[in-house]
Amino acid sequence: MASNQDYPVGFYFELSFKGEDAAFQEVSGISKELTTEEVACGGENRFKYRLPTATVSQNLVLKRALIPGGTQLIDWCASCLDEGLATSIETHDVSVSLLSADGSVCAMWTFYSAYPVKYSISDLKSQESELVIESLELAYTYFITSPDTMFGNLFD
Numbered sequence: 001m002a003s004n005q006d007y008p009v010g011f012y013f014e015l016s017f018k019g020e021d022a023a024f025q026e027v028s029g030i031s032k033e034l035t036t037e038e039v040a041c042g043g044e045n046r047f048k049y050r051l052p053t054a055t056v057s058q059n060l061v062l063k064r065a066l067i068p069g070g071t072q073l074i075d076w077c078a079s080c081l082d083e084g085l086a087t088s089i090e091t092h093d094v095s096v097s098l099l100s101a102d103g104s105v106c107a108m109w110t111f112y113s114a115y116p117v118k119y120s121i122s123d124l125k126s127q128e129s130e131l132v133i134e135s136l137e138l139a140y141t142y143f144i145t146s147p148d149t150m151f152g153n154l155f156d
Helices: 072-082
Strands: 014-018 020-022 026-028 032-041 042-058 060-065 092-099 105-121 134-137 142-145
Touching: 014 072, 020 072, 042 142, 072 105, 072 134
Parallel strands: none
Antiparallel strands: 014 020, 014 092, 026 060, 032 042, 060 134, 092 105, 105 134, 105 142
8 A cells, every 4th residue: 555655745846848947836727528429319319329529628727926027938928928910829848747755756747839828917906915926828739648657648
């Protein structure tokens, strides 16, 4: 039986963009889902067949405290979102690594051909002393789990 130390914790992770580590408070949207289509069969009225159609994923959502002066990641987001479709959108691969207690990679998800689709900051409230949180939302073509991690090819 595995001890509690063998299970990874959700707060120890890193995000890599263009070979540079980017610290984030929260990463969400790592999911895949196989959509289905219902098809009625002639002469059979008791049920419908549910046939697989395509795999869909949510956008990758990244949240962290606002960093004055920006970063390479924020500059990329600004260039994509501010210029609209006047210039071609530059895509990049983004990796999220879940780390073990000793800092080694337990699982790594690589999101291919990612590009920003939304940037927002938290509400500004004069009566609260909370950090300003910036959120980035990235669309991507697909993601894979690295085969050399402890979870193997779970999602490949």
